[in-house]
Amino acid sequence: MSKYRTHTCGELNISNKGQKIVLSGWINKKRDHGNLLFIDLRDNYGLTQCVVDNENKVFKEIEKLSLETVIKISGEVIERNKDTINENLSTGEIEISIINFEILGQTKELPLPVFSDQEYSEEIRLKYRFLDLRRKKIHQNIILRSKVISFIRSEMNNLGFLEFQTPILTSSSPEGARDFLVPSRLNPGKFYALPQAPQQFKQLIMVSGFDRYFQIAPCFRDEDARADRSPGEFYQLDLEMSFVEQQDVFEVVEKLLVKVFKNFSDKKLLFETFPKISYSDAMLKYGSDKPDLRNPLIISDITKLFERDDISFEIFKNLVKKGSIVRSIVTKNTKDKPRSFFDGIDKWAKEHGSSGLAYFTLEKNDKIVGKGPVGKFFSEASLVELMKITNADIGDTVFLSCGKQSDVEKILSIARTRIAEELKIIKEDYFAFCWIVDYPMFEIDEQTKKISFSHNPFSMPQGDIKNLDLTDPLSLKAYQYDIVCNGIELSSGAIRNHVPELMFKLFDIAGYSKKDVEEKFSGMINALSYGAPPHGGIAPGIDRIVMLLADEKNIREVTMFPMNQNAQDLMMNAPSTISDNQLKELNLSIKKKT
RNA sequence: GGGGGUGUAGCUCAGUUGGUUAGAGCACGUGCCUGUCACGCACGGGGCCGAGGGUUCGAGUCCCUUCACUCCCGCCA
Numbered sequence: 001m002s003k004y005r006t007h008t009c010g011e012l013n014i015s016n017k018g019q020k021i022v023l024s025g026w027i028n029k030k031r032d033h034g035n036l037l038f039i040d041l042r043d044n045y046g047l048t049q050c051v052v053d054n055e056n057k058v059f060k061e062i063e064k065l066s067l068e069t070v071i072k073i074s075g076e077v078i079e080r081n082k083d084t085i086n087e088n089l090s091t092g093e094i095e096i097s098i099i100n101f102e103i104l105g106q107t108k109e110l111p112l113p114v115f116s117d118q119e120y121s122e123e124i125r126l127k128y129r130f131l132d133l134r135r136k137k138i139h140q141n142i143i144l145r146s147k148v149i150s151f152i153r154s155e156m157n158n159l160g161f162l163e164f165q166t167p168i169l170t171s172s173s174p175e176g177a178r179d180f181l182v183p184s185r186l187n188p189g190k191f192y193a194l195p196q197a198p199q200q201f202k203q204l205i206m207v208s209g210f211d212r213y214f215q216i217a218p219c220f221r222d223e224d225a226r227a228d229r230s231p232g233e234f235y236q237l238d239l240e241m242s243f244v245e246q247q248d249v250f251e252v253v254e255k256l257l258v259k260v261f262k263n264f265s266d267k268k269l270l271f272e273t274f275p276k277i278s279y280s281d282a283m284l285k286y287g288s289d290k291p292d293l294r295n296p297l298i299i300s301d302i303t304k305l306f307e308r309d310d311i312s313f314e315i316f317k318n319l320v321k322k323g324s325i326v327r328s329i330v331t332k333n334t335k336d337k338p339r340s341f342f343d344g345i346d347k348w349a350k351e352h353g354s355s356g357l358a359y360f361t362l363e364k365n366d367k368i369v370g371k372g373p374v375g376k377f378f379s380e381a382s383l384v385e386l387m388k389i390t391n392a393d394i395g396d397t398v399f400l401s402c403g404k405q406s407d408v409e410k411i412l413s414i415a416r417t418r419i420a421e422e423l424k425i426i427k428e429d430y431f432a433f434c435w436i437v438d439y440p441m442f443e444i445d446e447q448t449k450k451i452s453f454s455h456n457p458f459s460m461p462q463g464d465i466k467n468l469d470l471t472d473p474l475s476l477k478a479y480q481y482d483i484v485c486n487g488i489e490l491s492s493g494a495i496r497n498h499v500p501e502l503m504f505k506l507f508d509i510a511g512y513s514k515k516d517v518e519e520k521f522s523g524m525i526n527a528l529s530y531g532a533p534p535h536g537g538i539a540p541g542i543d544r545i546v547m548l549l550a551d552e553k554n555i556r557e558v559t560m561f562p563m564n565q566n567a568q569d570l571m572m573n574a575p576s577t578i579s580d581n582q583l584k585e586l587n588l589s590i591k592k593k594t
Numbered sequence: 595g596g597g598g599g600u601g602u603a604g605c606u607c608a609g610u611u612g613g614u615u616a617g618a619g620c621a622c623g624u625g626c627c628u629g630u631c632a633c634g635c636a637c638g639g640g641g642c643c644g645a646g647g648g649u650u651c652g653a654g655u656c657c658c659u660u661c662a663c664u665c666c667c668g669c670c671a
Contacts, residue, residue: 029631029632031629031630031631031632031633031634032627032630032633033627033628033629033630033633033634034625034626034627034628035627035628036627036628036629036630037628037630038629038630038631038633040631047631049630049631051628051629051630053628054628066621066622067621080629081629083629084629084630084631086630086631088631089631092631109604109621109622110604110605110621110622111604111605112604112605113604113605113606113620113621115632116605116606116620116621116632117632118605118606118607118620119606120605120606121600121601121605121606121663121664122663122664123662123663123664124604124605173671174671175671176670176671177669177670177671178669178670196670196671197671199671221670223669223670224668224669224670226665226666226670227664227665227666229670452671453671454671455671456671457671458671459671492671564663564664565663565664565665566662566663
């Protein structure tokens with residue numbers, strides 16, 4: 001028998017009636033009636049009500065204990081009266097009549113309450129994370145995370161994947177995010193980098209002939225934080241497979257994610273075979289490469305309409321002549337919405353950096369007309385044509401945005417969400433997964449006008465790889481794919497380029513000489529030259545999967561010890577200064593701030 | 595690097611047009627209370643109103659600067 005307990009605080013029930021037991025835990029809540037005192041004792045497993053009255057000689061001592069003191073209680077399991085049963089507790093049919101107690105851990109006055117549903121500031125939560133983590137919701141989130149990871153491990157094993165660790169101290173790579181760097185003592189002036197992802201290693205594992213690899217991999221990127229992005233580190237389910245095409249990867253990931261999401265959430269899946277949407281379609285129909293498919297609204301391009309003579313909407317027509325585009329969102333049966341709804345959307349759009357959203361509602365009396373501020377500019381014939389393009393009906397409203405393509409995409413993407421929220425047509429009880437496929441291999445940097453890799457430089461371009469036409473690199477598509485759920489990018493992956501000669505050519509387009517590539521990616525280029533299998537993979541983000549399952553909007557709610565927005569650990573005081581001696585050993589000196 | 599929000603008791607917040615001694619709930623302390631489960635009642639301690647400067651007879655409140663936290667943009671192969 002344990003010195004500290006015979007049972008946990010979530011374990012006892014009516015079947016233990018009459019037993020002498022020992023429990024240990026935290027004082028979650030006290031209810032003091034003067035001569036009768038209730039204590040809710042809490043541990044990881046649950047809550048048990050303990051009771052003591054003034055006939056007990058330790059009563060006065062127990063009465064003085066403050067919340068969150070850790071105590072050991074010995075007592076007897078008593079059946080509660082019918083009218084005092086608490087149906088919200090698994091232990092609610094019994095209570096412990098306290099015989100004796102012992103203090104195991106004293107507490108100072110609490111900087112934040114544990115038993116409370118109140119929100120409180122991040123600063124205090126992160127500084128006293130060990131107290132914060134005692135709170136119910138986040139405690140359960142962390143347990144969920146553990147269970148999800150362990151489930152994924154076992155499923156990956158079942159699917160024939162082997163788990164390997166890859167180095168944490170590795171080399172800096174020129175592409176991608178900013179690296180975290182670690183100075184080398186034995187190699188003065190040189191630095192390790194923490195891996196942004198085990199990208200090269202997992203490809204090397206394939207070249208080494210291990211066929212199917214996975215890892216719950218820590219990834220380090222020195223980028224600014226967002227609500228769904230921790231500064232510093234995050235975890236990916238990193239996986240890679242040999243002798244596969246894109247579809248083989250899709251099948252494995254779909255199988256896995258469907259199981260995970262069915263197992264750990266009550267929400268339903270909108271699709272069990274995830275729809276595949278090309279990058280260009282996604283940008284057109286949703287204005288984004290991470291569309292939320294729970295939202296039924298779809299964007300249409302109606303630029304061509306504005307070449308018609310029977311439309312007199314001169315502002316848009318002139319802009320179109322100068323190369324602007326016009327796209328629309330149609331909302332179903334919104335003719336009876338109050339004026340304030342439409343103006344609200346328009347005003348909101350203006351606040352978000354656009355020139356607003358023009359709109360009109362389709363109505364039919366003798367003939368079809370557009371009702372609303374700009375409806376009068378459209379002839380009946382042009383409205384019929386518009387209805388054909390956008391699938392709009394009488395009673396629907398058409399919102400219009402005109403401008404530069406990237407601006408229109410941006411504003412309509414967020415307008416799509418905003419309008420759907422207003423109309424309450426987002427299917428909140430679902431997970432809507434999709435694949436975004438056919439990403440362009442290259443893109444043009446708006447500022448430098450240089451061509452760069454749009455995603456991963458190691459991706460395999462689509463087409464005949466032996467006779468690839470590289471004269472128009474911007475039209476080249478890659479076997480590069482993202483998985484998106486409810487508007488959140490869960491991961492990206494690719495079929496890799498395992499042909500060194502082709503890789504040199506592609507890097508050349510992005511401005512890297514053969515020598516650069518050999519130097520920066522020596523490990524991998526070298527390996528690919530000694531018999532590399534065709535291979536590909538993906539890396540779903542663990543933190544974001546758990547966020548979706550726990551229905552949390554902030555990644556810190558599913559991370560045990562997160563850093564704050566300035567990449568500081570307020571509990572451990574990281575980062576911190578180091579001693580002169582440490583600096584000397586590392587051959588480093590710190591420049592004074594100017 | 596840029597933009598928005600917030601900052602008042604240990605915690606969560608209120609504080610009117612600039613006007614007496616800055617309030618509430620929880621927590622803490624003392625007292626009463628033997629069936630509560632957000633127990634109840636009474637009393638009490640607790641404040642550099644984030645920091646600095648300015649306007650004013652007078653600033654928690656107005657102005658400027660600055661710091662912290664947070665959300666967003668940039669960034670995230």
